[in-house]
Amino acid sequence: MVTLxxxxxxxxxxxxxxxxxxxxxxxxxxxxxxxxxxLAQLYNYTPNKVALSLKQNKTKTIGVIIPDILNHFLxxxxxxxxxxxxxxxxxxxxxxSNESLEKEKEALELLANGSVDGFVLCVAxxxxxxxxxxxxxxxxxxxxxxxxxxxxxxDVLCDKVIVDDFDATYRATxxxxxxxxxxxxxxxxxxxxxxxxLRERGYNKAILEESNQEPLVLxxxxxxxxxxxxxxxxxxxxxxxxxxxxxxxxxxxAINTALNKGYKVPKDISVIGFASKSVxxxxxxxxxxxxxxxxxxxxxxxxxxxxRLEKKFDEEIEFKTKIxxxxxxxSKSTLK
Amino acid sequence: MVTLxxxxxxxxxxxxxxxxxxxxxxxxxxxxxxxxxxLAQLYNYTPNKVALSLKQNKTKTIGVIIPDILNHFLxxxxxxxxxxxxxxxxxxxxxxSNESLEKEKEALELLANGSVDGFVLCVAxxxxxxxxxxxxxxxxxxxxxxxxxxxxxxDVLCDKVIVDDFDATYRATxxxxxxxxxxxxxxxxxxxxxxxxLRERGYNKAILEESNQEPLVLxxxxxxxxxxxxxxxxxxxxxxxxxxxxxxxxxxxAINTALNKGYKVPKDISVIGFASKSVxxxxxxxxxxxxxxxxxxxxxxxxxxxxRLEKKFDEEIEFKTKIxxxxxxxSKSTLK
DNA sequence: GTGAAAGCGCTAACAC
DNA sequence: GTGTTAGCGCTTTCAC
Numbered sequence: 001m002v003t004l005x006x007x008x009x010x011x012x013x014x015x016x017x018x019x020x021x022x023x024x025x026x027x028x029x030x031x032x033x034x035x036x037x038x039l040a041q042l043y044n045y046t047p048n049k050v051a052l053s054l055k056q057n058k059t060k061t062i063g064v065i066i067p068d069i070l071n072h073f074l075x076x077x078x079x080x081x082x083x084x085x086x087x088x089x090x091x092x093x094x095x096x097s098n099e100s101l102e103k104e105k106e107a108l109e110l111l112a113n114g115s116v117d118g119f120v121l122c123v124a125x126x127x128x129x130x131x132x133x134x135x136x137x138x139x140x141x142x143x144x145x146x147x148x149x150x151x152x153x154x155d156v157l158c159d160k161v162i163v164d165d166f167d168a169t170y171r172a173t174x175x176x177x178x179x180x181x182x183x184x185x186x187x188x189x190x191x192x193x194x195x196x197x198l199r200e201r202g203y204n205k206a207i208l209e210e211s212n213q214e215p216l217v218l219x220x221x222x223x224x225x226x227x228x229x230x231x232x233x234x235x236x237x238x239x240x241x242x243x244x245x246x247x248x249x250x251x252x253x254a255i256n257t258a259l260n261k262g263y264k265v266p267k268d269i270s271v272i273g274f275a276s277k278s279v280x281x282x283x284x285x286x287x288x289x290x291x292x293x294x295x296x297x298x299x300x301x302x303x304x305x306x307x308r309l310e311k312k313f314d315e316e317i318e319f320k321t322k323i324x325x326x327x328x329x330x331s332k333s334t335l336k
Numbered sequence: 337m338v339t340l341x342x343x344x345x346x347x348x349x350x351x352x353x354x355x356x357x358x359x360x361x362x363x364x365x366x367x368x369x370x371x372x373x374x375l376a377q378l379y380n381y382t383p384n385k386v387a388l389s390l391k392q393n394k395t396k397t398i399g400v401i402i403p404d405i406l407n408h409f410l411x412x413x414x415x416x417x418x419x420x421x422x423x424x425x426x427x428x429x430x431x432x433s434n435e436s437l438e439k440e441k442e443a444l445e446l447l448a449n450g451s452v453d454g455f456v457l458c459v460a461x462x463x464x465x466x467x468x469x470x471x472x473x474x475x476x477x478x479x480x481x482x483x484x485x486x487x488x489x490x491d492v493l494c495d496k497v498i499v500d501d502f503d504a505t506y507r508a509t510x511x512x513x514x515x516x517x518x519x520x521x522x523x524x525x526x527x528x529x530x531x532x533x534l535r536e537r538g539y540n541k542a543i544l545e546e547s548n549q550e551p552l553v554l555x556x557x558x559x560x561x562x563x564x565x566x567x568x569x570x571x572x573x574x575x576x577x578x579x580x581x582x583x584x585x586x587x588x589x590a591i592n593t594a595l596n597k598g599y600k601v602p603k604d605i606s607v608i609g610f611a612s613k614s615v616x617x618x619x620x621x622x623x624x625x626x627x628x629x630x631x632x633x634x635x636x637x638x639x640x641x642x643x644r645l646e647k648k649f650d651e652e653i654e655f656k657t658k659i660x661x662x663x664x665x666x667s668k669s670t671l672k
Numbered sequence: 673g674t675g676a677a678a679g680c681g682c683t684a685a686c687a688c
Numbered sequence: 689g690t691g692t693t694a695g696c697g698c699t700t701t702c703a704c
Binding site: 350 | 679
């Protein structure tokens with residue numbers, strides 16, 4: 001890489017003159033500015049990022065900690081974060097916690113050594129189960145702001161971006177009840193997560209408001225064979241005429257299993273699931289989905305963080321919790 | 337963050353003494369080392385990464401440029417890269433090119449300012465279509481090594497990690513022919529990519545080796561409604577009894593479409609697709625898949641790069657092209 | 673055994 | 689209008 005020093009030497013001026021010229025300082029003569037800029041252009045000079053970071057004590061880099069990159073929703077949020085960050089001149093360093101508390105702690109500590117200006121993260125499953133939050137608090141105490149999205153730790157004071165999980169399943173369930181569905185089941189593979197619990201509660205509320213059905217819930221474990229479990233579940237509960245699914249796979253598998261057992265979809269059974277448009281293609285008829293607008297969640301999270309990073313020194317910003325509303329997109333897996 | 341300076345002041349010694357003590361230099365007295373280490377521990381001192389990078393002229397950071405993070409295969413490779421990098425003490429800065437040549441160039445230039453020590457990347461679709469490679473060559477000329485994976489630019493001299501695409505579809509097609517399939521179609525949504533073309537060629541070769549069938553290919557565009565196109569394709573070619581799919585969705589959609597049209601799978605029609613285990617769950621019976629071992633591809637790519645970064649100054653390493661072989665995993669969507 | 677000083681690349685306050 | 693200097697946090701050579 002070319003440095004100011006080299007340019008200065010070649011031009012027979014001082015380093016600071018070159019620096020000022022390139023930064024359009026008023027102090028420098030027109031002629032000099034021109035000469036400097038031309039040489040800089042010629043040598044393709046770009047200021048060394050590391051030196052700038054050291055000098056200005058900020059890196060313009062965001063640490064992103066994601067529990068699972070293979071989760072389509074999380075990948076999409078990452079995409080939203082990256083886009084917003086890039087737009088505002090920030091890079092992202094990505095760490096994957098693999099749903100492990102230990103790895104989450106490590107990532108936080110590793111990057112808190114000056115590598116990043118702040119964090120955008122989604123809390124790991126293990127962290128949620130154990131209810132651990134001290135590593136978050138320590139990081140914030142060090143002066144590194146955190147923005148949490150989707151799965152959040154409620155007792156940590158920071159900006160948050162969440163989904164209206166409770167309302168989403170409540171409304172989805174209600175919409176099925178309106179079509180006279182009487183035996184609506186709830187299938188989830190994310191029962192351990194805060195968002196999974198909220199989704200179940202939304203479903204429960206809708207069910208309990210109608211006096212003629214008890215909640216009917218199938219909780220799958222990560223290691224379960226979903227196809228088999230869902231098949232057995234349908235076999236056991238023959239009168240199911242609706243399924244709300246809390247994760248992206250279960251809904252698709254539910255439709256395909258129902259079809260496989262000879263049910264007509266949506267005549268005999270309606271299915272709605274949290275999923276993305278691309279996954280909804282994996283069944284015929286297409287899965288009706290609860291869209292989470294993952295992109296927007298990511299963009300919002302990055303936005304909140306960058307706003308905080310760039311606030312004036314004396315300015316105080318209150319911690320915000322932004323709710324990104326889901327949309328219910330009905331396709332042919334539900335009754336019109 | 338605590339700095340050496342602060343520790344030095346508090347201990348009434350010089351900065352260099354503190355530095356040496358923490359780095360276990362022989363020069364420093366036992367007693368001093370102890371005092372220094374204790375205080376460092378107490379204050380949770382960690383060396384400032386940025387200062388270290390500036391001093392040592394390397395960042396221990398890898399730039400990763402991915403065309404599309406929502407592509408499950410690419411996300412999995414990213415996972416592999418991250419894991420290997422973390423294991424070897426490197427961070428990754430991720431940029432998403434969105435299949436755009438322009439964004440790929442930008443990312444490369446943006447990070448070539450001292451932010452990273454080298455790149456792991458997958459060539460964007462637009463870059464492949466236009467056959468542009470100068471930005472890669474420029475980057476390498478600047479002293480930043482590149483490792484390409486999956487989609488590679490053959491006329492750039494660098495390390496590469498690829499899949500045996502040609503062989504994979506050749507073998508998959510052959511395996512169907514062995515089961516007496518006579519009308520095997522090929523469906524692809526990635527016809528524009530180098531890997532897509534290789535996969536089609538592997539299929540073609542197998543088909544042309546048998547004299548009784550002409551290749552039957554359906555190329556889908558990104559914006560196409562795959563369900564509809566595949567349905568129409570089946571309608572037009574009623575005698576199809578096998579499908580090889582080049583991307584992860586088409587295989588699933590092919591099975592579901594076939595079932596929807598009343599075909600029995602695998603009795604009437606066999607399907608094999610490039611896909612991951614989790615996606616193979618989205619049909620009943622499960623899709624038989626060509627596994628690409630994305631994790632390993634990522635790990636290998638990171639490995640090649642880091643080896644090159646850490647080679648001794650005078651050591652020359654030849655450019656390697658590593659082929660990660662696919663595995664054909666047959667499930668019940670193909671005949672036993 | 674400890675410290676002073678230089679230097680990585682850059683900016684900015686302060687001379688001249 | 690241009691240059692000198694200090695300093696961001698760190699390592700390392702060289703004095704003492």
